[in-house]
Amino acid sequence: MSIGYRAEQFQRGSDVSLPYRATLLNEINSVISENWIVHAPHWSEAHSPFHDDFGIMLVWHGPALCAYTIYQRFLIDAHPVIYRSSTAIRPEHQRRGLYGRLTDFVLSDATLASAPPDGRFMAWRTRSPVVWRSLSRLCNRVAPSLADSEEHVHDLVSIADQLSAKLYPKQILEQPSLIMRDVYGHITYRTEPRCDSDIALNEWFGSNLGASCDSVFSVGALDARCSYRPT
Numbered sequence: 723m724s725i726g727y728r729a730e731q732f733q734r735g736s737d738v739s740l741p742y743r744a745t746l747l748n749e750i751n752s753v754i755s756e757n758w759i760v761h762a763p764h765w766s767e768a769h770s771p772f773h774d775d776f777g778i779m780l781v782w783h784g785p786a787l788c789a790y791t792i793y794q795r796f797l798i799d800a801h802p803v804i805y806r807s808s809t810a811i812r813p814e815h816q817r818r819g820l821y822g823r824l825t826d827f828v829l830s831d832a833t834l835a836s837a838p839p840d841g842r843f844m845a846w847r848t849r850s851p852v853v854w855r856s857l858s859r860l861c862n863r864v865a866p867s868l869a870d871s872e873e874h875v876h877d878l879v880s881i882a883d884q885l886s887a888k889l890y891p892k893q894i895l896e897q898p899s900l901i902m903r904d905v906y907g908h909i910t911y912r913t914e915p916r917c918d919s920d921i922a923l924n925e926w927f928g929s930n931l932g933a934s935c936d937s938v939f940s941v942g943a944l945d946a947r948c949s950y951r952p953t
Contacts, residue, residue, distance in 0.1 A: 727820070728782045731827060735776030735792075743772055746780075749787040753810045758909040764808065771807065779827040781811075781820055788815040791824035795833050796888065798843070798881050802833040803941070805885065806846040806857065821856070829860075829948060839946035843878075845885055849906065849937045851917040851927045861942025866900045868926050882941045895939055899930060906935040 732738055738746060747770065751763050765771065771778055771792045781789040789811040796803040806828065811820050834842045846857050858864045865878035879898070886895045886902070893902050911934065916924050931938065 726783060727788070729823070729827075730780040730782065732778040733832070734774050735771040735778050736774045738772050738778065743767075743770065749780075750790055750792075750808075750810075753787055753790060753812055754808075754909065756812050756912075757810050758911055760909050762908040764909060776807070777828065777831060779824055781815075781824070783815065788812045789820045789824060791828060793828050793831070795831065796885060797833075798884050799877075801841045801843055801881070802831075802837045803843040803845055803881060803885060804828060804831060804834065805889065806844065809853075825856075825860070829944075834944070840943070842944040842948075843881060843941055844944055845882065845939070845941045847902065847905070847937050847939045849911075849927065849931050849934070850915040851920065851923045852915045854927075854938065854940065855917050855920055855923055858940070858942055860944055860948050862945045864940055864942040866898060866938065866940065868923060878941045878943065882939055885941065886939050900939045901930060902937050902939055904935050905937050910934050 744767070747763075747765050747767070750765055751760070754760060754764050771794075775795045777793050777795070779791050780787055789809075791809040792807045794805045794807050796805060809821070809824055828844075844857065844860065846853070848854055854868070858868075863875055863878060865875035865882055867875055879900070882900055883895060886893065890902065890905070893905060895902060914934075927938075930936075
């Protein structure tokens with residue numbers, strides 16, 4: 723961890739002590755509100771990550787939370803699938819390597835470490851081409867394949883169908899685009915993200931996710947060479 727930062731990790735969200743939870747939710751929602759206009763809290767007591775199947779990493783700078791990631795573990799077709807539930811970094815702490823450190827923590831999850839190299843999967847839902855590109859680069863195959871490649875992704879689409887049904891049973895997952903409509907009504911980006919190094923990816927997001935509340939649900943097969951650095 724970079725100088726001046728302190729990491730706090732919970733491999734199981736249920737390990738967060740009861741008295742600490744309300745304060746932590748407020749801190750996490752505060753980080754979110756600096757990147758999005760928030761119409762309703764993203765995390766709450768009723769919808770919290772304080773369960774056995776969640777992992778949480780917090781990054782502090784002095785007394786303030788400056789970054790966090792939350793992920794959830796699933797087993798789909800006997801394969802471990804890590805769902806990136808939520809990640810945010812305060813604007814003044816971005817581009818300092820924190821996102822990579824948060825991802826390293828996620829990749830260190832024991833369920834991935836114990837799985838065969840070709841049987842590890844990561845899933846995410848986003849309307850950000852920056853996030854999509856960052857996570858897709860950890861994978862050797864991704865559905866949907868936005869590059870119009872010839873890769874076979876039928877197994878990934880099946881995982882996406884099953885996982886989205888567990889996470890968002892009331893949402894329709896469009897085929898073959900894996901787009902979900904009207905899912906971000908409670909938050910809106912303050913500045914719509916763009917990927918400076920991939921104009922075509924920006925165009926795909928711009929033309930397919932017309933409304934600010936739409937998103938794309940993705941599943942990737944983690945590259946066998948994908949490793950993590952201890953945080």
